Amino acid sequence: xxxxxxxxxxxxxxxxxxxxxxxxxxxxxxxxxxxxxxxxxxxxxxxxxxxxxxxxxxxxxxxxxxxxxxxxxxxxxxxxxxxxxxxxxxxxxxxxxxxxxxxxxxxxxxxxxxxxxxxxxxxxxxxxxxxxxxxxxxx
Numbered sequence: 001x002x003x004x005x006x007x008x009x010x011x012x013x014x015x016x017x018x019x020x021x022x023x024x025x026x027x028x029x030x031x032x033x034x035x036x037x038x039x040x041x042x043x044x045x046x047x048x049x050x051x052x053x054x055x056x057x058x059x060x061x062x063x064x065x066x067x068x069x070x071x072x073x074x075x076x077x078x079x080x081x082x083x084x085x086x087x088x089x090x091x092x093x094x095x096x097x098x099x100x101x102x103x104x105x106x107x108x109x110x111x112x113x114x115x116x117x118x119x120x121x122x123x124x125x126x127x128x129x130x131x132x133x134x135x136x137x138x139x
Contacts, residue, residue: 037081038080039131042133042134043135046121050104053093053094053106054132054135056091057114057116059114060114063091064092065101068090069091069092070091072090073089079126079128087110088107089108089116090105090107091105093105093121103124104121105126106120106132107121107122119131119136
């Protein structure tokens with residue numbers, strides 16, 4: 001086999017191995033948008049503090065910012081599906097090292113408050129969301 005032929009074969013094998021490895025590595029980024037237009041993300045891929053917030057929601061507290069947590073979220077940016085005004089509620093996700101509420105939130109949709117229908121996560125103060133799977137909301 002010529003030198004060029006060996007190089008082509010090695011390159012092709014490398015590309016195949018890279019493609020297989022890429023396909024097998026689980027992604028922690030949101031998946032394609034759902035029927036609601038919001039991408040999904042698994043609860044297990046979110047920061048530990050987000051999982052703590054989901055547990056606190058199911059337990060009805062305590063919350064780190066009781067005056068702010070559980071209040072109606074207005075969805076003024078329109079990034080979440082249109083719903084009645086009181087459908088969404090927001091909760092702080094603690095950011096280690098921050099001295100304020102910072103930018104991370106869990107926004108729930110539906111009722112009752114301890115078992116809402118939907119959970120959404122934002123790490124960038126409402127600029128983008130993912131619909132959290134495995135958070136315990138009703139289907």
